[in-house]
């Protein structure tokens with residue numbers, strides 16, 4: 150399959166999660182925040198968003214707005230979120246309610262256009278790694294067709310070890326690189342969180358980027374900034390050096 154990346158200097162990651170509501174957007178926002186700080190042209194994409202509200206006469210999605218706020222390249226919503234669906238439910242069902250069909254080819258075309266405008270692109274998935282998008286394709290197919298290395302967000306709560314290992318296996322089965330993973334605390338009362346992380350570290354063959362604790366109720370941008378302070382993206386293959394520094 151032809152590589153989609155147009156700019157040879159460009160980096161991009163697909164953000165997958167062990168489930169829905171476990172912190173993909175938080176970590177995608179943190180990655181964009183870090184990229185923007187290094188001085189590269191960063192763009193965020195949430196190609197399929199299920200759950201929208203009408204604000205000032207336009208349909209908006211919270212995830213898409215978080216990514217847009219942290220990116221340095223402003224994009225029209227039709228490019229960054231070509232499938233903005235109203236119901237907060239499984240996307241193929243939300244699409245059917247609106248008599249729409251989620252087309253992977255259209256997402257790939259939007260991604261190519263974004264790639265031409267940015268040096269670094271963060272693409273957030275939907276829910277877990279195998280969420281149906283239409284009758285024949287799911288989010289793993291999307292990641293595979295984009296051909297991107299994957300950053301896996303593990304929502305730290307009881308049960309996440311198996312979810313994380315199954316997801317890592319599914320990523321490998323698609324021939325994709327697991328570029329790194331993050332432990333994001335979903336249940337702050339979880340017993341033995343550190344031992345759970347140690348169990349994952351010894352079983353996941355990819356860099357561990359950090360453990361984000363459960364933070365208080367904060368506005369989205371403050372949460373992203375707080376999350377960044379717990380993460381080290383420098384071990385992600387391809388992570389850009391801050392502008393002004395030169396490799397020796």
Ligand SMILES: Nc1ncnc2c1ncn2[C@@H]1O[C@H](COP(=O)(O)OP(=O)(O)OP(=O)(O)O)[C@@H](O)[C@H]1O
Nearest residue numbers: 169170171172173174175275276334361362363364
């Ligand atoms: N470590 C954390 N501390 C505090 N709040 C958090 C943390 N991680 C996530 N949240 C909050 O939990 C909610 C779900 O997180 P998020 O939206 O990032 O999940 P998601 O995996 O992107 O979900 P979706 O599948 O809907 O895209 C959000 O309100 C987010 O701000």
Ligand SMILES: C[C@H](N)[C@H](N)CCCCCC(=O)O
Nearest residue numbers: 169199200237238239276280
């Ligand atoms: C609405 C929600 N927050 C997500 N955007 C969609 C999650 C779909 C999960 C589908 C499933 O795996 O059962």
Ligand SMILES: [Mg+2]
Nearest residue numbers: 173174212273
């Ligand atoms: Mg999200």
